[in-house]
Amino acid sequence: MAELCIQCGAELNAPPALCHSCGAIQPFRAELSLFEVVGLPESYDLDLQALRNQVLQLQKSLHPDRFAQADATTRRSSLEWSTRLNEALAVLRDPLKRADYLLQRQGIDALGEQVKVADPSLLMTQMMYRERLEDLLAARDQNGLDQLRGEVEEASSKAVNKLHILLKKLPCEQVDEAGSVLRELQFLDKLLGEIESGEESLQNL
Amino acid sequence: MAYSKKVIDHYENPRNVGAMDKNDSGVGTGMVGAPACGDVMRLQIKVNEQGIIEDAKFKTYGCGSAIASSSLVTEWVKGKTLDEAMTIKNSHIAEELELPPVKIHCSVLAEDAIKAAVADYRSKQGAGQASQTEVAAAQVAH
Numbered sequence: 381m382a383e384l385c386i387q388c389g390a391e392l393n394a395p396p397a398l399c400h401s402c403g404a405i406q407p408f409r410a411e412l413s414l415f416e417v418v419g420l421p422e423s424y425d426l427d428l429q430a431l432r433n434q435v436l437q438l439q440k441s442l443h444p445d446r447f448a449q450a451d452a453t454t455r456r457s458s459l460e461w462s463t464r465l466n467e468a469l470a471v472l473r474d475p476l477k478r479a480d481y482l483l484q485r486q487g488i489d490a491l492g493e494q495v496k497v498a499d500p501s502l503l504m505t506q507m508m509y510r511e512r513l514e515d516l517l518a519a520r521d522q523n524g525l526d527q528l529r530g531e532v533e534e535a536s537s538k539a540v541n542k543l544h545i546l547l548k549k550l551p552c553e554q555v556d557e558a559g560s561v562l563r564e565l566q567f568l569d570k571l572l573g574e575i576e577s578g579e580e581s582l583q584n585l
Numbered sequence: 586m587a588y589s590k591k592v593i594d595h596y597e598n599p600r601n602v603g604a605m606d607k608n609d610s611g612v613g614t615g616m617v618g619a620p621a622c623g624d625v626m627r628l629q630i631k632v633n634e635q636g637i638i639e640d641a642k643f644k645t646y647g648c649g650s651a652i653a654s655s656s657l658v659t660e661w662v663k664g665k666t667l668d669e670a671m672t673i674k675n676s677h678i679a680e681e682l683e684l685p686p687v688k689i690h691c692s693v694l695a696e697d698a699i700k701a702a703v704a705d706y707r708s709k710q711g712a713g714q715a716s717q718t719e720v721a722a723a724q725v726a727h
Binding site for chain 2: 491492494496510
């Protein structure tokens with residue numbers, strides 16, 4: 381059953397925050413997925429340009445600044461939609477967070493605090509990367525750091541490619557494998573952060 | 586969040602940082618990781634013929650609490666038997682270091698690391714005994 385506009389009664393199209401007939405802002409619906417909020421199909425293979433355009437356009441019409449004079453209910457709806465749109469953009473544009481979100485929608489918490497990694501080869505690789513980074517920083521070896529960053533970025537994009545394959549069909553059937561690739565990507569992401577802050581500290585010396 | 590004095594002490598003066606030869610049959614290596622914070626921890630023990638942990642080393646890339654937890658464990662296990670080392674619980678670590686609830690998982694990681702190191706040592710010894718038995722069996726056959 382389609383939802384109807386609270387103001388003009390027209391059937392609401394996706395994305396459902398605004399009525400496409402009369403432009404009225406609709407009551408916030410917390411049960412909608414981030415994909416539904418931005419009006420894009422639920423998929424890992426997301427068109428990032430379309431995502432940005434959608435969010436930008438919706439924010440223009442929904443932003444709380446536009447409703448400063450409106451009644452309290454409308455102001456609140458605007459704030460709730462707008463906050464949720466920011467969240468959708470932050471989660472969906474990031475390959476790591478997007479994959480995590482899709483798995484969480486299936487009830488799988490691959491990156492939870494309780495989750496630990498015992499895969500020896502993954503840990504060994506991470507340990508080696510970390511030791512290399514430490515040595516390069518101590519030696520202030522900028523070329524070496526660039527090379528390390530390149531390798532880590534390549535490993536990250538390989539992991540993202542694997543996620544594209546594993547999450548092509550939803551719901552994902554190989555959740556264990558998707559979870560372990562996601563954890564690898566999380567380690568690589570943190571490592572890239574460490575490389576960047578290390579490079580910054582070298583430049584500030 | 587403020588770190589306790591004990592955490593800061595271990596963080597600033599970590600005990601037993603380093604590496605041992607993981608191929609040495611007297612060395613047990615435990616590696617664990619927590620994806621949530623990107624931490625990686627390696628804890629190694631050197632066990633003598635009497636089954637006592639003579640030395641311990643660690644290397645942890647992570648937050649202050651993770652470093653302090655592993656540093657503390659290397660101090661604790663020295664001089665202990667393997668069975669005694671296996672009784673170390675994350676709650677002891679967390680209590681000693683006064684870790685806040687959000688950092689309890691760091692102490693869990695350190696407990697897992699020592700358990701993994703003991704298990705690695707034992708599996709090496711088990712494998713060694715098996716091969717000796719095989720040698721003995723082969724000699725009997727001849």
